[in-house]
Amino acid sequence: MASSSNATNSLTSNTDDKNPKDNRAAAITKPASSPVLISTDLLRSVLTHHSLIRHIHDSLPAVSATITTPIRQSYAVSPSSSLLLMPSWSSSPSFPYIGVKLVTHFPQNSTLNLPGVQASYNLFSTITGQALASMDGTELTLYRTSCVSGLASKFLAREDSRVLVMIGAGNLAPHLIKAHLAARPSLRRVIVWNRTMQKAEDLVESLRRSEDHGGVCFETSGSLDEICELGDIISCATNAQAPLVKGRRLKAGAHLDLVGSFTHTMRECDDEAIRRGRVFIDNEAALVEAGELVGAFERGVIEQGDVCGNLVELIKGEREGRRNAEEVTVFKSVGSAVVDLLAAQLVYEALRLP
Structure with a gap:
């Protein structure tokens, strides 16, 4: 997924020393006029394993009780392939996000030298419903897992x-x-x-x-x-x-x-x-x-x-x-x-x- 030059210029290169809460007010009150498209390379420039481990450790206990996560929906595309929908949303004003991950599971892709699981992730505001960002859900899943x-x-x-x-x-x-x-x-x-x-x-x-x-x-x-x-x-x-x-x-x-x-x-x-x-x-x-x-x-x-x-x-x-x-x-x-x-x-x- 290609990103705009504005998105490229607006991303930090490392979040190890950056607290995401510092930008939360700006993210809430000044959302972009159109969704930010975040490519695989840009996502890699933002995430590190150190920073995400720390973020999960610091945030998961606080937000887990406020996030609704319906059972993932799975649809058979063919006898061996499937489409999964994984929505979630927060009821906390301090965590104003809706997220939806769309996942395809095509296990036969190994013969094509392609990933068997591929995904796209879309982020929305719970305040306005506005689309905030679309990013490589496959890479996001690799990092979070x-x-x-x-x-x-x-x-x-x-x-x-x-x-x-x-x-x-x-x-x-x-x-x-x-x-x-x-x-x-x-x-x-x-x-x-x-x-x-x-x-x-x-x-x-x-x-x-x-x-x-x-x-x-x-x-x-x-x-x-x-x-x-x-x-x-x-x-x-x-x-x-x-x-x-x-x-x-x-x-x-x-x-x-x-x-x-x-x-x-x-x-x-x-x-x-x-x-x-x-x-x-x-x-x-x-x-x-x-x-x-x-x-x-x-x-x-x-x-x-x-x-x-x-x-x-x-x-x-x-x-x-x-x-x-x-x-x-x-x-x-x-x-x-x-x-x-x-x-x-x-x-x-x-x-x-x-």
């Missing part, structure tokens, strides 16, 4: 975590790696595994060429079981239908981050991993959508009441995260329109409006 995992690892992974294992080398993988590195700067080694080894090697080479990661070593491995035994943090972003991570392979103190599954037939870890771990979720939808959890409930591995808490409860300190250096923790996310809206807010309020 990875930063939710990164934030969870601040509560659930060991502070001295050294080895990150990344299972999957798709579009989400580099974001998850950067988010975990931002959340756990003690990490010194990243090992990538993918069914197609060349994709893992390409990702590692790209990470080595990208910005300085402070001496972190990036490598690949063809032995999934072996590297699972090494991981202090294991992050999974795949479309797996059969378990990839075996619970017996997890070392004491490991943190397992499950991102890929969002249907009952998808599953990235086995029952033993769920049985061994203290399980946390991003939001309640995970209890009815995630294949790992739904299957574990059905098989009597754990009950819903055994889930230890959600992300908001962790942030607010209502549920205890990691309790000691030996326990295994599991975080399962399925995504949330609330976090979409927070990410879009951070992008939009980084505008210097005239």
Whole structure:
């Protein structure tokens, strides 16, 4: 999506040192006369994993109770493809936004070297109903999904975590790696595994060429079981239908981050991993959508009441995260329109409006 030169000139280059609340009054009282079009490159210039993790941490508990998020609507476009609508809106005058994410899921796109999931995000004012901005929803989703995992690892992974294992080398993988590195700067080694080894090697080479990661070593491995035994943090972003991570392979103190599954037939870890771990979720939808959890409930591995808490409860300190250096923790996310809206807010309020 192309952006206007005015939008280009009005964006800050970095939000790490910028509080989006500083521009909120301007965003509310002086909306642009037409929606700002925010391209992928412009969105990347506004968002960093550090800033979004911090923004979610600081804002999610306060706004989550004021945002209405209807169940996502899904329509079959073909037997294998679908269109999803994810609306949300705030009832708080201090957070005056409506957001709608339009998502297409075309899994066959892998044969065309295209993303299977693509999206557009539209932001409106709850005061006037005016369209405020339209942005790349695919990139926004990659940032918010990875930063939710990164934030969870601040509560659930060991502070001295050294080895990150990344299972999957798709579009989400580099974001998850950067988010975990931002959340756990003690990490010194990243090992990538993918069914197609060349994709893992390409990702590692790209990470080595990208910005300085402070001496972190990036490598690949063809032995999934072996590297699972090494991981202090294991992050999974795949479309797996059969378990990839075996619970017996997890070392004491490991943190397992499950991102890929969002249907009952998808599953990235086995029952033993769920049985061994203290399980946390991003939001309640995970209890009815995630294949790992739904299957574990059905098989009597754990009950819903055994889930230890959600992300908001962790942030607010209502549920205890990691309790000691030996326990295994599991975080399962399925995504949330609330976090979409927070990410879009951070992008939009980084505008210097005239």
